[in-house]
Amino acid sequence: MGTVLTMSDLTQGQSATVTQVNIGGAIRRRLQDIGLVVGTKVECVARGMFADPAAYLIRGALIALRKDEASLISVKS
Amino acid sequence: MGLTNRSTGSRTAAGEKLVREEGDILIALAGNPNVGKSTVFNCLTGLKQHTGNWTGKTVTNAFGECRRDSKKYVIADLPGTYSLAAHSEEEAVARDFICFGGADSVVIVCDATCLERNLNLVLQTLEITRAAAVCVNLIDEAERRGVKVDLSTLSKRLGVPVIATDARRGKGVGAVLDSVGKDGGDKPFKVEYPDPLASALDKLEPSLKECKLPSRWLALKLLEGNEELLAKINEHEGVKLAALPNVASALEASRSSLKEHGLDDDGLADLIVGGLIKTASDIYAECVDAPNDCYDARSRKIDRFITGRVTGTLIMLAALLVILWLTITGANYPSELLSRGLMWLGEVFNGWLVALGTPELIRSALIDGVWRVLAWVTAVMLPPMAIFFPLFTLLEDAGFLPRIAFNLDGVFKRCNACGKQALTMCMGFGCNAAGVVGCRIIDSPREKFIAILTNNFVPCNGRFPMMIALISMFFVVFSGVLGSLISAAVLTAVIVFGIIMTFAMSKFLSATVLKGTPSKFTLELPPYRKPQFLRVIVRSIFDRTLFVFSRAAAVAAPAGLIIWLMANVTVMDTTLLAFCSEALDPFARLFGMDGVILMAFILGMPANEIVLPLIAMAYMSNATLTEVTDLAAMQTLFTANGWTAITALCVIVFSLMHWPCTTTLLTVKKETGSLKWTAVAFLLPTVCGLVCCFVIANIARLFGL
Numbered sequence: 001m002g003t004v005l006t007m008s009d010l011t012q013g014q015s016a017t018v019t020q021v022n023i024g025g026a027i028r029r030r031l032q033d034i035g036l037v038v039g040t041k042v043e044c045v046a047r048g049m050f051a052d053p054a055a056y057l058i059r060g061a062l063i064a065l066r067k068d069e070a071s072l073i074s075v076k077s
Numbered sequence: 078m079g080l081t082n083r084s085t086g087s088r089t090a091a092g093e094k095l096v097r098e099e100g101d102i103l104i105a106l107a108g109n110p111n112v113g114k115s116t117v118f119n120c121l122t123g124l125k126q127h128t129g130n131w132t133g134k135t136v137t138n139a140f141g142e143c144r145r146d147s148k149k150y151v152i153a154d155l156p157g158t159y160s161l162a163a164h165s166e167e168e169a170v171a172r173d174f175i176c177f178g179g180a181d182s183v184v185i186v187c188d189a190t191c192l193e194r195n196l197n198l199v200l201q202t203l204e205i206t207r208a209a210a211v212c213v214n215l216i217d218e219a220e221r222r223g224v225k226v227d228l229s230t231l232s233k234r235l236g237v238p239v240i241a242t243d244a245r246r247g248k249g250v251g252a253v254l255d256s257v258g259k260d261g262g263d264k265p266f267k268v269e270y271p272d273p274l275a276s277a278l279d280k281l282e283p284s285l286k287e288c289k290l291p292s293r294w295l296a297l298k299l300l301e302g303n304e305e306l307l308a309k310i311n312e313h314e315g316v317k318l319a320a321l322p323n324v325a326s327a328l329e330a331s332r333s334s335l336k337e338h339g340l341d342d343d344g345l346a347d348l349i350v351g352g353l354i355k356t357a358s359d360i361y362a363e364c365v366d367a368p369n370d371c372y373d374a375r376s377r378k379i380d381r382f383i384t385g386r387v388t389g390t391l392i393m394l395a396a397l398l399v400i401l402w403l404t405i406t407g408a409n410y411p412s413e414l415l416s417r418g419l420m421w422l423g424e425v426f427n428g429w430l431v432a433l434g435t436p437e438l439i440r441s442a443l444i445d446g447v448w449r450v451l452a453w454v455t456a457v458m459l460p461p462m463a464i465f466f467p468l469f470t471l472l473e474d475a476g477f478l479p480r481i482a483f484n485l486d487g488v489f490k491r492c493n494a495c496g497k498q499a500l501t502m503c504m505g506f507g508c509n510a511a512g513v514v515g516c517r518i519i520d521s522p523r524e525k526f527i528a529i530l531t532n533n534f535v536p537c538n539g540r541f542p543m544m545i546a547l548i549s550m551f552f553v554v555f556s557g558v559l560g561s562l563i564s565a566a567v568l569t570a571v572i573v574f575g576i577i578m579t580f581a582m583s584k585f586l587s588a589t590v591l592k593g594t595p596s597k598f599t600l601e602l603p604p605y606r607k608p609q610f611l612r613v614i615v616r617s618i619f620d621r622t623l624f625v626f627s628r629a630a631a632v633a634a635p636a637g638l639i640i641w642l643m644a645n646v647t648v649m650d651t652t653l654l655a656f657c658s659e660a661l662d663p664f665a666r667l668f669g670m671d672g673v674i675l676m677a678f679i680l681g682m683p684a685n686e687i688v689l690p691l692i693a694m695a696y697m698s699n700a701t702l703t704e705v706t707d708l709a710a711m712q713t714l715f716t717a718n719g720w721t722a723i724t725a726l727c728v729i730v731f732s733l734m735h736w737p738c739t740t741t742l743l744t745v746k747k748e749t750g751s752l753k754w755t756a757v758a759f760l761l762p763t764v765c766g767l768v769c770c771f772v773i774a775n776i777a778r779l780f781g782l
Contacts, residue, residue, distance in 0.1 A: 024343055027597040032350040033160040034599070035194045045377065046384045050487030053496070055384065055602055057372055060191040062380075062602040064483050066490065069597055 005077065007056065008070035010044035016075035017041050023072045031069070035059035042075065102150045102257055105174055107202060108186035109195050110157030111603045113214040116244040117186050118154040121254070145254050153180065159194075161201045163306070165520045172306075176205055176290065177313050182257040183209045189219035189226055189241070190373075190604075192365055196357035199235065203266050204294045209237045210256040216241040216249075218604075224367040231364040236266040245609060267293070269359075270352035273338045274300075274345070277331040284323040288314055299328055300335070300345065373604040380480070380602070389484045396477070397572065400468050402565035405545055408460035409561070415459065419452035446641025447634050453690035454633040459626050461542045466625075467617040469507060474608035478503055482600055490595050492580050493587035495524040497600065498531075502579060505535040508625055509737055510744040512537075517748070521596035526754060527583050529745055533737045533762045534579040536572065538625060539685035540732050544568055546689060550712040551725035575733050578765060590757070628740070632684035639680065640694050654695055668767055669727030669774030671719060678731065683739045688732070723777040727770045734766030 010016060018040045021028065035058050036042070043057040052067040108114040122141025139154040155174055156167035163169040175183050185202050187195035192213070199211055213226055232239040238256040242249035270278065278296045285292040285299075290310065298306060299319060311317045318324055335345065382388045423444060430440045472478065478500055486496025497519050505512030512532040519525040536544065548567045553560045587593065643654040651659070654676075662672030673695045681688035693711060696718045715724075736759045737745065746755045 027599075028343065029162055029346055029350065030159070030597070030599060032346075032354070033162065033197060034601075035197070035354065037350065037354055046380050046483075047386075048384050048487070049386050049389045049484050052490070053483065053486050053598065053600075055380070055483065059194045060372065061194060062372070062376075062604070064479075064486070064496075064598070064600040064602060066486070066598050068595075069599075 005075055006071045007042060007044075007065070007073040007075050008054070008067045010042075010054075010056075010075070012044055012047050014077065015041060015043040016077045018073060019076045020074040021072070022074065023069060027069060031073075034061065034063055036063075036073070098149075100149065102148060102182075103153065103178075103180045104150055104254070104257060105153045105155055105178060105180040105183045106186060107155045107171055107175060107183055107198065108157060108212075109159055109188065109191075109198060111601060112157070112186050112188040112191075112195065113244045114157060114186040115154060117184075117212060117214060117242065117250060117253070118152060120244050120247050120250045121150070121152050143254070145251065148254075150254060150257075153178070158198065160197060161205075163303075166517065173309065175202060177309065180206075181208060184212050184253055184256075185209060186212045186214050189213045189216045190222060190224055192224075192226065193357055193361040196360060197353055200268055200353050200356055203235060203237065204268060204297070205291060207236065207266075207291075208258075210253065210259075211235060211237060211239045212253050213239060213241045214244050217243045217246070222368070222373065224365065227364045227366075231360070234266075234360050234363060268352050268356045271348055271355075273334060273340070274348040274352065277335050280334070281324075281327045281331045284321070284327045285318070288318070290314070296331075297349070299324075300331060301349075302342075376476075376604040379605055383477070383480045384483055389480075393481060393484060394569065394573075396472070398565055398569045400465065400472075401568050401572075402562060403468060404461050404465045404541070405549075405564050405568070406558075406561045407464040408542075408545075411460040411463075412456050416452070416456035419456055423448045423452055441645070442638060442641050447637045449694060450633045450637030450640070450687060450690045451630060453693070454629055454686050455626075457546065457689065458539070458542050458629060458686045459622070461545065462538050462626060463618065463622045465538060465541070466507060466621045467614045469503075470613045470617045470621070471608045471610070474606065474613055476603050476605045479600055479602045483602060486598065486600075488580055489583065490598075492584035493593070493595050494527045494583040495519050495521065495596060496598055498524070498528040498579075498583070501528045501532060502535050502576070505532045505537060507538055507621065509533050509535070509537045509741040513741060513744045513748055521593075523587075523591050523593040524596055526749065527586050527591055529748060530586060530754070530758050530761055531579045531582045533741065533758070534575045534582060534734060534765075536575060536733055537685065539629060539738065541568070542686070543689040543732055544571060544729050546708060546711070547725045547729050550708050550715070551720075551722045571729060571733060578734065582761060582765070586761075629684045629686040633687050633690070636680060636683070636687045636691065637694070640691055644695070658695065667774065668731070668770035669723055669777070670731065670770065671724075673718070674724075674728060678735060681738075682736065685732070685738050723774065727773055730769050730773065731766045734762045734769065736760075736763045 004019070005016065007016070007018075018036065018038050020038065021031065021036065023031065040058060044054055045057050045062060046055040048054055048064075053064045054067075054070065055062050055064045056070075057063075106114050106118055118139070118141060121143050123143065141152050141154070143150050143152065153174065155171040158165075158168040158171045161168065161172040161175065163172050174180070183202055183206055185195075185199045187199065202209055211231070213228065213231075216226070219226065226241070228239045228241055238259050240249055240252045240256055242253065244250055269275075277300060278293060281296040281299065282292045285295045288295055290313070295310065295318065298310060307319070311319075319328060340348070383392055426448065427440070427444045430443065435443075481503060482496045482499040485499040489496050489498050498516075500518065501512050501515045503512075504515040509532050512535070513529050516525050516528040516532070519528055545564060545568060548564050548571075549560070552567055553563050555563065640654070643657065644652050646653045648656060658672035658676050660672065661675045665672050665675040674692055677688045677691035677695065680691055693714060696714050736742075742755055742759060745758045746752065749755065749758075
């Protein structure tokens, strides 16, 4: 049984699978367009200078997301 | 488009004009950002259009031509988008062109190492048009990482031709042109949407069979209900679709069936995206064989340093310092050479004019006025530009810039602005007008305006050389390597101050006239790519350096004439020059400068490059003629006219923060569409500059400096 976290909790090098995307509106669609949907495997590659934003590996591409959005995406390690 | 002739000034807003003649074949290039689409475009058209290795670089449509096998093709380079859902202006532009642009073929360029995500856009495009082809680019990178793409299976599944390319080396690009009009397979392509969406579509589709655009896609858009798009569709079809009787009833039935399942707009969007992702995933699994972790290991290692907590800032500062130092040292010798050479040439021309018996007035106007300023601008401005632009472009090509945005986003967010402003700020280093155009990559209008209005706080290439010259003259006592290092360090400090002011002003604006909350921010960090050195250098020289320089020269010539006129036209015993500078003098003294300096800044509004030459020329005409051939002589000239280190400091600070040049102002007007905001763009840096100079001048006076 994996632990339930949000994407912003991931530390550098940690991977997880998306279980829920609790964001609405245009940003939801944009995240979906880059492949961030339930079941996607994500890896936190870099946490950056202020730990915000962080860079995540999503479907083969490195995408930077702010804590505001990343904390609304539930993942399971 | 970056910094090119087309991207700045009065021609920016509408983008390029498409010129299509009878018999021309129109190809639209679509694709995710950063897949090498513009490289393919350059390859096809041979146009030296600038490409940069970061998301969202192409902000206007660009058109080019090429010929092959006696056929003429017109190629449209669409902005990079992840989808055709149109969240941003760029996406709307791309979608509209694909839907209504009448292209003979839409070529979707994909990154072979990232195919699954790219297929999203491919599928959305294929829903709209069957006249398409898929270009699997960066095939060399894919091979390097062990990714194998089965092109023929992919082609069969999608029903369109699929061509592998390595656009950087020009491989396979010709085949893209040959693919126009060819079919890829016999099975018509269809996205598998989940129920209840699929059944809703089946209900609605038959009533739309008579339309020009594909019925299934139209059904989907009607269900989505995007008013703006539907208006355009209705115009294209020549009839209001939702008003047609059989369409209206089918639409009603479909909508109610969706409502029964409790689907709202978000829910519907989820189903649509779900269908696209699943179909893409299935196709990917069938056609691509990739190792588990194929993300570039080298990029990962580099990123550990560049985005590291401490190392990040250090590396950015160091990069700035190194670039400036290389620019300063590298430009020294060529500047001297050019200066001497052009002075000599001036004397030759002088001789010719005298020999031809030209009237003294005209000779003086041409040589002492026009030629002198032109020679100055060339000698002082061209070498630094010719070094800075290639260096900067190399960094861009390598993929460094998005990391800067990544590092600085935290600060920008605290100022209620967007991290992408870091990118537009970097573009402003080259040319502020280009930086303003670049602000289109920022989606939120509020944040876009903040970025536009603060862009001028970063000195452009027209201002560097003046700052470098003043620093060398008044603040560096050593010569040689130590001297140039100190110059570079001082200039870096000045620029860092400009960046801090950018943050401060962004915060100020977002707290006063541009209030709002920070928008959502996603930024793609592409893998580091080895820059194509030769191509970068050639392109920088022609595209950027020569362009910026020729613009400066075009302004310098008339400006030199004007200064000469002012120095030689007497009104009531004083020359116009003396009259104006004396009038401005008391005001200018408040800020640590003098009337001549202020007048030069005002006259330098068309191009910052001419401010320093104008000051020198004005001093020279007020006193006896001394040939100023190098900085030492210039320093003597300035000191003789009352300059101290404090004056130089104030001039440097004012150069950093004063009104934008006319090209930038014109661009701001075009991009904001408002005179009011253009006025703010004029006043904001000016007021800051005046305040800082005032403080410096008066503190210095207090200390008796």
